[in-house]
Every structure is written in C-alpha cells, then in structure tokens.
Amino acid sequence: MDRFFPTDDIVAERSQNPTQGSPFPGRRHEIWAFSRLRLRLPRPLHPRLIGAGATLLVAVVATDLAYSKSLLVQWENFSIWLLTGGLLLAMLAGIALALDLALHRVPRIDWMRFLGFALAVLLSVLNALVHSRDAYTAVAPQGLELSVIVAAILVTLGWRGWSVGARLHPFNAQEIQ
Amino acid sequence: MIKSTFRAGSAIAVLLVVAACSQKIAPPSTQYGANPVLPKPHQYLLPPMQVPPGVGWKQGTTPAVPVGFKIQAFASGFEHPRMVYALPNGDVLVVETNGPAAPLYRPKDYIEDKVKALAGSDAPGGNRITLLRDTRGDGVPEVRTVFIDHLNSPFGVVLVGNDLYVADTDAIVRFPYVPGETRITSPGVKLTDLPAGPIDHHWTKSLTASPDGSKLYVGVGSNSNITENGIAAEADRAAIWEVDRRTGLKRIYASGLRNPTGVAFEPKTGKLWAVVNERDEIGPNLVPDYLTSVRDGGFYGWPYSYFGQHVDVRAEPQRPDLVAKAISPDYALSSHVAPLGMVFTQDCSLPVRYRSGVFISEHGSWDRSPLNGYKVVYVPFQNGRPSGPPQDVVTGFLTRDQTKSLGRPVGLAFDRTGALLIADDVGNTVWRVSAATAPTGPAS
Numbered sequence: 001m002d003r004f005f006p007t008d009d010i011v012a013e014r015s016q017n018p019t020q021g022s023p024f025p026g027r028r029h030e031i032w033a034f035s036r037l038r039l040r041l042p043r044p045l046h047p048r049l050i051g052a053g054a055t056l057l058v059a060v061v062a063t064d065l066a067y068s069k070s071l072l073v074q075w076e077n078f079s080i081w082l083l084t085g086g087l088l089l090a091m092l093a094g095i096a097l098a099l100d101l102a103l104h105r106v107p108r109i110d111w112m113r114f115l116g117f118a119l120a121v122l123l124s125v126l127n128a129l130v131h132s133r134d135a136y137t138a139v140a141p142q143g144l145e146l147s148v149i150v151a152a153i154l155v156t157l158g159w160r161g162w163s164v165g166a167r168l169h170p171f172n173a174q175e176i177q
Numbered sequence: 178m179i180k181s182t183f184r185a186g187s188a189i190a191v192l193l194v195v196a197a198c199s200q201k202i203a204p205p206s207t208q209y210g211a212n213p214v215l216p217k218p219h220q221y222l223l224p225p226m227q228v229p230p231g232v233g234w235k236q237g238t239t240p241a242v243p244v245g246f247k248i249q250a251f252a253s254g255f256e257h258p259r260m261v262y263a264l265p266n267g268d269v270l271v272v273e274t275n276g277p278a279a280p281l282y283r284p285k286d287y288i289e290d291k292v293k294a295l296a297g298s299d300a301p302g303g304n305r306i307t308l309l310r311d312t313r314g315d316g317v318p319e320v321r322t323v324f325i326d327h328l329n330s331p332f333g334v335v336l337v338g339n340d341l342y343v344a345d346t347d348a349i350v351r352f353p354y355v356p357g358e359t360r361i362t363s364p365g366v367k368l369t370d371l372p373a374g375p376i377d378h379h380w381t382k383s384l385t386a387s388p389d390g391s392k393l394y395v396g397v398g399s400n401s402n403i404t405e406n407g408i409a410a411e412a413d414r415a416a417i418w419e420v421d422r423r424t425g426l427k428r429i430y431a432s433g434l435r436n437p438t439g440v441a442f443e444p445k446t447g448k449l450w451a452v453v454n455e456r457d458e459i460g461p462n463l464v465p466d467y468l469t470s471v472r473d474g475g476f477y478g479w480p481y482s483y484f485g486q487h488v489d490v491r492a493e494p495q496r497p498d499l500v501a502k503a504i505s506p507d508y509a510l511s512s513h514v515a516p517l518g519m520v521f522t523q524d525c526s527l528p529v530r531y532r533s534g535v536f537i538s539e540h541g542s543w544d545r546s547p548l549n550g551y552k553v554v555y556v557p558f559q560n561g562r563p564s565g566p567p568q569d570v571v572t573g574f575l576t577r578d579q580t581k582s583l584g585r586p587v588g589l590a591f592d593r594t595g596a597l598l599i600a601d602d603v604g605n606t607v608w609r610v611s612a613a614t615a616p617t618g619p620a621s
Binding site: 071072073074076077080081084126128129130132133134135136137138140142 | 405493
C-alpha cells in the first residue's frame with residue numbers, strides 16, 4: 001500500500017526528483033532541493049501530539065472495562081485522568097497544527113481526517129462530563145459506549161499515522177503548487 | 178462511518194439539551210412532610226448548579242425576621258463559626274471550624290474546591306471554641322475568650338455534668354469543665370475514635386447526649402456523594418453512632434443516613450431525631466433533605482435507595498435486600514436545602530406559636546436552580562411528631578436578586594434568655610433572635 005501511496009514524510013526520500021516531490025512552495029521549495037538540507041527540514045509537530053493523546057483516549061476503553069467488571073473505583077479514576085490527559089494533548093495538538101500550517105510544514109489539510117479527529121475530541125469532552133458523574137453511571141453504560149466509539153474513530157484514522165495533512169504521492173504532487 | 182457516528186453524536190447531544198430544558202421544577206412546597214413529590218432521577222452531563230458567591234454582611238445589615246421578632250449580631254469576627262452551644266450558666270460556646278483539606282482524586286475534585294471557595298465554604302476554620310458571656314442578657318456579651326484551642330475540625334459539643342464533650346472530626350474528646358471558667362487548657366482525653374481521613378468527605382460530627390446522660394449520639398456523614406470513593410471508604414459511615422459515655426464503647430445505632438448533620442432528643446417523647454443531607458446530582462428536586470426520628474437499628478436507604486424503596490442506580494453492586502428494609506424518613510424539608518443545625522424549643526422564649534417544635538437551619542443549595550434554603554425554619558410538633566409545613570423564621574441571607582449570599586446559617590442554640598442563636602459561617606457572625614418585647618423567660 002505504502003509503495004503506491006507513500007505519506008508526505010517519505011515522499012521526499014523516495015522521489016527521484018526532489019523538486020517534484022516537494023510539498024513546499026516558494027523559498028522552502030528551493031531548500032528542499034538541496035539534498036543535504038533535506039533531513040533538517042522541520043517535520044510537522046502535530047502528529048506526535050495527536051498520537052500521544054489518541055493513545056490515552058484509546059486506553060480509556062481498557063480502564064472502563066476494568067471498572068465495569070470489577071466495580072473498583074480506582075479504574076474509573078484512571079479513566080477520567082486518561083480522558084483529561086488526552087484532551088489536554090488534543091488542545092496542544094490543535095495549537096501545533098495551527099503552527100504547522102502557518103509554517104507550511106503541512107501542505108494541505110485532509111478535511112475528512114480533520115473532522116474525524118475533531119469528532120473524537122468532541123465526543124471525548126462529552127465522555128469526560130459523563131465520567132465526572134459519581135459512581136456507576138460515570139462509566140456504565142454511556143461512558144463505556146463513548147469510549148468505544150472514540151477508540152474506533154482514532155484507531156481507524158491512526159492506521160496510516162497521525163498526520164492531519166493530505167496524503168501525497170508522486171503522480172499528483174504538482175497539485176500542491 | 179464517521180458521518181453516521183457524527184449524526185449519532187449530535188443526536189445524543191440534542192436529546193440531552195432538550196431533556197435538560199424540558200424539565201419543570203416543582204416548588205419546594207411540594208416536597209414538605211412525609212410524602213414529598215419525587216420526580217424521576219436524571220443522570221446529567223452537567224448537573225444543575227447555582228452558586229451565589231458568599232460576600233458577608235455590610236455594617237449594620239442583618240438577616241430578616243417576622244414581625245414580633247428582633248435580630249441583632251451577638252458577636253462577629255469569627256473564623257468560620259459553625260456551631261453554637263449554651264452552657265447552663267448562660268455562657269455561649271462558638272465552634273470555629275472547617276474541614277480538613279480534601280485529597281485530589283479526580284479532576285472534578287479540583288472544580289468542586291473552586292465552587293466551594295466561591296460560595297465561601299472553604300475559609301479556614303479557627304479549630305477552636307470561643308466563649309461569650311452576656312451577663313446582662315441584653316445580647317451584648319461582655320466577655321469573649323478562647324475557651325478551647327488547637328482542636329481538629331470540631332463540630333458537635335455537649336456538656337454532661339462536668340464533662341464537656343467535643344466531637345472533633347476524628348475523635349470525641351472529653352474536657353473537664355468547671356462552671357464559670359472561661360478557658361480550658363487541659364488537653365482533654367479521647368473517649369473514642371471516629372471515622373475520619375484521608376478522604377473525610379463529610380467531616381462534621383454532630384453530637385448530643387441521651388436525656389439521662391449515659392450515652393452520646395454522634396452523626397457521622399458518608400465519605401462521598403454516592404459511593405464514588407468506593408464502598409470500602411464508607412465503613413462505619415453514613416450512620417449515627419451510640420457511644421457509652423463511661424467506657425467509650427460504641428455501636429452503630431442507625432445507618433443509611435447519608436449525612437446526619439444534626440442530632441437531638443425530642444423533649445416530650447425523649448426520642449432521638451436527626452436532620453440529614455441527602456444525595457446530589459440526580460435533579461434539582463432530588464433528593465429532599467429530611468428531618469426524621471431515628472429508630473434503633475433502622476436503615477434509611479443510603480446509598481442504595483432514598484425515601485424508602487426509590488433505588489439509586491449509581492450504587493453498584495446493588496443491594497435489594499437492604500433496599501427492601503429501608504425506612505422512609507418522617508418529614509422531608511425539600512431538596513438541597515442543606516439542614517446543618519437543629520434545636521428543639523424547650524428553652525425558647527420566642528412568641529408562643531414557636532414554642533412547640535424544632536428550629537432548623539438551612540445552609541442553602543448549590544445543586545439546584547432556583548436556590549433553596551438559606552434560611553432558618555420552624556417545624557411545629559404535636560405529640561412528638563411534626564404537625565405542619567416548615568415556616569420561614571429567619572430569612573434575608575441572600576441578596577434580593579439571589580446572586581450573592583450575605584451569610585449562611587449553620588448551628589442553632591437557645592441562650593439563657595431563650596433567644597435563638599445562629600452561627601453564620603459566611604458572615605462570620607453569631608446572630609441573636611429574640612422576641613421584640615422583653616423576653617418572658619424560657620417556656621416550661
């Protein structure tokens with residue numbers, strides 16, 4: 001799959017002609033052309049923050065299940081802290097994405113992916129409110145349901161990495177200009 | 178897939194908003210007495226909340242009382258006064274106190290702390306008892322001393338003979354009392370431990386003595402709203418303990434009482450009564466706080482059910498066996514009023530129609546909009562049972578637009594002249610309510 005649809009991160013590595021593979025316009029395009037500098041180009045910041053946040057939000061499924069089975073409230077406490085951490089990282093990821101766009105580190109947003117991540121964040125905000133209830137209804141049934149939906153969205157989106165940028169491949173790279 | 182999830186998500190959100198808006202709130206009067214109207218419970222994303230910031234009284238302003246009454250500040254400048262107690266010689270004890278710092282177990286605990294701070298409920302307590310002496314009986318004390326210092330979140334106080342018992346949050350401590358003295362320096366002797374930290378969610382320990390003085394009764398609140406700190410944290414809690422005064426041995430007298438903040442013996446029948454703060458976050462009209470006689474061995478529902486067999490789904494695993502035997506309390510005061518003090522009227526010199534019943538202080542709601550409580554009410558009794566709806570006696574603790582609280586009533590007592598004393602932990606004042614005409618002395 002990757003051979004035909006490489007991500008933007010590896011387009012440059014594979015391209016015979018670095019200029020054609022460059023996702024960057026203007027002056028940065030020239031810098032891109034110098035292979036010695038290529039490795040020093042700033043990579044987008046937001047994917048790693050999204051990756052870290054998504055990991056926490058996916059883990060909520062496990063702690064919610066553990067609470068549902070054991071009724072030990074410490075699992076429920078883990079869930080709400082995971083949600084809180086995931087949402088804080090999501091906020092940082094949003095800032096990082098804005099930065100990446102401003103600095104042209106991301107060529108073009110894939111709006112479907114953006115909306116997918118945004119939906120996961122929105123549902124997680126609801127989930128944090130559900131998890132702030134007291135005792136059993138903080139998890140069952142709505143908390144666990146929301147956790148599973150969010151995890152499904154994130155795993156689906158994260159299958160090809162955590163970038164919100166559009167996928168590039170050599171055949172349509174010129175579209176970016 | 179994403180689109181359909183999004184539709185489902187927004188549908189859920191819309192339903193929740195509609196559910197929240199369409200809910201009509203019945204007035205508190207529908208929840209007075211033995212059979213309060215109980216709406217269906219809700220599980221909220223954000224529970225209804227209205228928290229008026231506590232701002233204190235401007236110079237010269239007071240709470241309001243009906244015609245025929247007079248109110249004046251007995252003393253002020255306290256550090257979070259929560260309880261008042263009158264000694265036989267007329268001296269008045271003021272317990273200045275607040276709870277120990279609560280641990281941060283969830284992000285919600287942080288937010289709750291901020292809400293409490295806004296309402297003026299987290300001001301540091303003095304951890305001491307102050308003595309006021311008003312020898313002339315005119316409501317202006319001439320003597321003010323620190324009576325007992327360095328206590329540990331004290332609340333209840335009771336004198337039996339020459340033994341003064343103070344219910345700290347973690348123990349009942351006995352102090353030797355000599356009538357007329359204005360300071361106790363002896364460290365006191367621990368009578369028995371009480372359930373306390375590290376969580377100590379409901380930290381107040383209310384205290385009274387049996388009419389014959391042989392037993393003490395201690396109200397011990399639950400360690401959570403509804404077991405969110407785990408059922409193990411609730412061991413020995415949400416109960417009234419009976420403590421043998423001589424040996425310190427104790428047993429649970431009644432249980433399932435979420436937070437019994439006031440305990441007192443009804444003077445005619447000699448039966449134990451309590452005011453109890455019920456659970457939050459399932460609706461503006463759930464669950465009504467109540468006044469009830471307390472039966473030996475009785476179970477009153479918490480956490481599994483309320484007002485008899487109304488099951489609370491938040492308490493898992495459920496206990497149908499306990500729900501089946503849950504006693505429905507005698508008298509609902511309406512929801513979230515937070516009754517924190519009670520005093521029967523045997524020593525009362527207020528107008529005659531207020532001399533056969535119980536005064537209850539309602540600290541006021543946070544979990545309800547519009548607000549409820551923030552007043553002192555009188556519940557008339559006949560033949561040792563409540564005989565009518567609660568009547569407002571002391572009001573005006575809120576600004577007219579209900580956006581701020583000037584004070585919040587807590588502990589109640591009658592002084593030597595039969596005037597009602599009210600501890601106000603936001604106004605840091607003790608109020609004195611007397612008959613507008615010269616006091617006629619205590620009722621029989």
